[in-house]
Amino acid sequence: MIRVLLVDDQPMVRAGLGLVLRSQADIQVVGERDNGDDIVAAATEAAPDVVCMDVRMPGTDGVTATRQLHAAAGPPVCMLTTFGDEDVLWSAVDAGAAGFELKSATAENLIEAVRTVAAGGTWIDGTLLGPILRSYRQLARPVPRPDLPTTLTERETDVLRLMARGASNREIADHLSLAETTVKTHVGTLFTKLGARDRAAAIVFAYDSGLVRPRT
Structure with a gap:
């Protein structure tokens, strides 16, 4: 059973996320929060396998809360965001987020993201990857472009x-x-x-x- 903590300041969004996740037999929503305040204590109490975290919230925002969880060796975080703010996305990467999913994503993508992050993997919505890579390349040294394997059909x-x-x-x-x-x-x-x-x-x-x- 995958235990999920939902953190979003909008009740309707939390309700929708919870409805999608609770439809799966292997996923259990073990707690909900409307901001990132005292996130380490909240995660300790709920003992989730993954935290689904909104980026922008009053009080402690999602990036700061993710950084706090990462520093405390807490559960992995899947960030929930909207498209268009590259600085926020890169800040979330730097804070240690393990997943990035759009709030407008399909229910199937959200479920796959939660399962992947809970299993220790990394999930990035394809629409968000371009901005993340652009931001990364502005800071990193150029690397040789890899070639696709010739064995790909x-x-x-x-x-x-x-x-x-x-x-x-x-x-x-x-x-x-x-x-x-x-x-x-x-x-x-x-x-x-x-x-x-x-x-x-x-x-x-x-x-x-x-x-x-x-x-x-």
Whole structure:
């Protein structure tokens, strides 16, 4: 059972997130907060496996609360945000957030994000990755652009391109007229061929290789 603590200042948003997560047999919402105040104590009390945290809140904001949890070796944080504020996204990366999902994402993407982060992985919504990478490259030294493996099939390349745009497995299946189980097989094969630990690493590879370019 994955235990989730929801932190968002908007009651309607928390209710919607809770409804989506509680629909899954393996996810339990163990607490809700309307700001990041005393977040370490709240996490200690609720003992969540992952914290879903809004970025902008009155009192202690999501970035500060994430930094406090990270410093206290608390549970991993999946940030919930809206598109467009690159400085906030980079601040959240620097604070130690393990996941980034849009509030406008599909229910399926939110569930995948929670499961991935709770399992120790990294999740980045494909729409947010472009701004995060842009901010990172302004601070980091240039690195050689990796080439896509020549062993990738045309179908695997299509799957990777859609994945990098933030599509879930179900959305990829619908777009390519495939069974969702077939898409999952392609995704697993992509991880192996790219040497990627998880979905986020595969998405980064897609951007760094030039297969996908950040949207402006």
